[in-house]
Amino acid sequence: MKYHQIPNSLFIKNRKKFMAQMAPKSIAVFNSNDIYPISADSTMPFEQHRDIFYLSGADQEETILILFPDAMDAKHKDVLFVRETNAHIAVWEGEKLTKEKATEVSGIQTIYWLSDFDKVFFDLMTEAETVYFNTNEHYRQAVELQTREDRFILECKRKYPAHKVAKSFPILQNIRGVKEPEELELMQTACNITEKGFRRLLQFVEPGVWEYEIEAELLHEFVRNRSKGFAYPPIIASGNNANVLHYLENNKQCKDGDMILMDVAAEYANYSSDLTRTIPVNGRYTNRQKAVYNAVLRVKNEATKLLVPGTLWAEYHKECGKLMTSELLGLGLLDKADVQNEDPDWPAYKQYFMHGTSHHIGLNTHDYGELKTPMKANMVFTVEPGIYIPEEKMGVRLEDDVVIQESGEPFNLMKNIPIEVEEIEGLMAK
Template sequence: MQKEYSLRRARVANELKRSAGLVFAGNADAHLESSWRPHAHFEYLTGITNESGAVLLLDPAHSVASRREILLLPARDPEKEQWDGLRQSIGSALRNETGFATIMRTSALPMLLKDVASRVKRFSTLMPTAGVGEEISKDLAIWNDVCLRTPGCEILDSTNTIPTLRSVKSQIEIAVIQEAVDMTASGFARAMRFVTPGVNEYKVQATLEHEYAMAGGRGSAFPPIVGGGLNSTVLHYKENDQDLVEGDLVCIDSGAFHSGYGADISRTIPVSGKFTKRQKEIYEIVLRAEEASIRAVKPGVTLSELDAVARKIITKAGFGDYFIHSIGHHLGLETHDTCGPIGPLKKGAVITIEPGIYLPEEAIGVRIEDDIAVTEKGYKNLSRAIPKSVSAIEEAMRGQ
């Protein structure tokens, strides 16, 4: 993977040209160290996930090749390491492991910035732009500070550079996402056999997550949604604490986490193992909309156009007001992956397609979601192995 990360950094450096940029891993909360993940931009460019406080300096105009990308790590703290785990000293082993020829401590950053300012006087912001009322991004704050001390410098907006690169997945990334989807398929297969009246939603969640782990995953990509009955109509239902009731539907939205990437799949199944006539009616409308939208996926189409395909079918069936969210999102290092300005999809994009109809007055919520990779001429449904038709779901629930 070192070659992959190096290529990504080279692409960013090519966009920066003669300006410098900073990417921050972010800092872990002392009480949440074990669950900490770096900022996705940092992980995308380095693959490093265990160095809270780390910084990447990109300086492509430097005359010395080994100084064009520098990894900066916080100083070692023996007491902290006893609590949170050992860290390596800076040396050849760490350089070989990370693929960085130059690694320094973060205490060297002021000196490095002074050197950059003396040479290029052009700085690019790479971290996401803060919203109104929020604290400005750390790189913009630093470049502002540098410019106060450096006459004639300028700050360039490059905040879309990394998201745009992230919007097109490499073959390696798609393969990892496929593995996460396959792990998710194992979880859904087990959950479909497990669901029965009287089972608590949380036990369904536990079944999913147990299967993810046994298949090689590292937990869930996001907190699973397991909503039965009225809870199936709540898009981001999170309690998962009610017993499933005979005659209800249960909407399951979940995905395994694997090597930094996650799946995101939704299936809606009958608690009793068989859809009622009304449930089947609603379900098959959503299914037609989802499958039509998937068939429309190809390079050049937009998510808005895919949304319109599904929405037209649902609206024609009389349920347009009950499709209350958009068709989907990019998928990658983040479940809702940060992928730059909304525009036409390119080959290599991975998206979700997830229409739904939600009828609280009937306690019927149906969402069907698949993970789709955009190919040269169309698409590949990464989650096609997970039962989706009415008959396939009923068979899966019978263990067939």
């Protein structure tokens, strides 16, 4: 791994939080992700399942975590199974977790080789009454393939039909949404790496540059600072491309007079950052561009102030809609009749701002976290309003990542990343 080793105290705390919410005599199982094939002998780079990482810190394929707080033998309250390494694997694939290293990384004392899983699991299931399965119930999930977790669940139900079944997701949804101080530190590191990439771009962008060249500059800066790279597929959208919300081609030349909407950010230690900035190709915003940009910035600043403990996500978005409606009226994009006659299910402002303002962020860019209960301190949200005007061939979105505080305004993890018009123009002019 490129990142510095994370203190295992984080994962010990996370396991304690999860086990505290488990039913009596229950066992929970978490599987690592598969390595996904492309074709022939090619595979996609391995990405660890964020849940097993959150609970163990194990960042390796073919890993299984068991949590069993009521185990008769105390050594089986938490158990990690890892792939047995050997000299052949070391030569061809490099170092893998030894039992000693697995304990050092996770804080788990009982480590078995994966080949022992069936025997150990059978023994533990004779003591358990309920098994927690880790199903994916995230509100944005759209998974079509069968995962390693899915295969385990089917096999477990076949072998142990008399056991009761429970879901891990509600517990994870509850505990993963509120970040520990160590997690906030990792997310700050990801944001700091993102800042370095963005500042590099301000010296690089000029008329004639290609979107993919900007992508390459960012990747260079991210990787040289211990990131694997982008936290999500980078959006580098110049001119009218900014009106495609998930524009990923990044293959157009940036023209004099256009703006570039860049939704790009680094990951660090599997934690995401999520940044959007919109900059002028030639280093100077036109008056119209500046007016739209500052309207978005005002919405972002006011929306940020609304992220306080007790706020409901649905009500927050309604208030953000009101803020945006006011700005669109000021820009002449809406008139009073548009607002008076709007469809409550699709308000008038949605013509120019069709996505949400905020989402949880953490180990996933669209992270776990409660959405139907009041917000809590140490939840981390993006704030990302935008105005998209296809008829003017421009789109502006601005986004920062903020931590809800016990009192007062949220703490902006991206407070040092330039966002004001004058600062961006000044840095691009150097």
